[in-house]
Amino acid sequence: MSGHTFRTASAADGDQLSNEARIAMLRSRIDDLDVAVADLLSERAQLSGAVQQTRLADRAARLDTGREHRVRRRYTSVLGPRGADIAEAVLTLCRGSLGRDRKEG
Numbered sequence: 001m002s003g004h005t006f007r008t009a010s011a012a013d014g015d016q017l018s019n020e021a022r023i024a025m026l027r028s029r030i031d032d033l034d035v036a037v038a039d040l041l042s043e044r045a046q047l048s049g050a051v052q053q054t055r056l057a058d059r060a061a062r063l064d065t066g067r068e069h070r071v072r073r074r075y076t077s078v079l080g081p082r083g084a085d086i087a088e089a090v091l092t093l094c095r096g097s098l099g100r101d102r103k104e105g
């Protein structure tokens, strides 16, 4: 678990605010979410790299296309068809995590 907690900005939060203040409040929440998403992606990439490394140590294929297909379906089931683009970007980031680990290690 990453420990991030979120609350959604509600209409009531903005009732007393100017549009400028409302936008600033919403953007502040967006900025928090971007940091949290990037942290989660970093953690995911480390875990994915560890799985890939372990499979290589077992002389198995580093990648698993069946598993990647299930990951893509998870994103599209939540986000709709555009989720496929996000899934692809996430998988690309995580496939690269092994290379980065090697350079750093």
Ligand SMILES: C=C(O[C@@H]1C=C(C(=O)O)C=C[C@H]1O)C(=O)O
Pocket: 047, 048, 049, 051, 052, 062, 063, 064, 065, 067, 068, 071, 090, 091, 094, 095
């Ligand atoms: C992490 C794994 O290895 C690779 C990376 C994946 C991912 O980042 O989601 C998925 C499948 C594999 O190609 C895994 O098999 O779960």
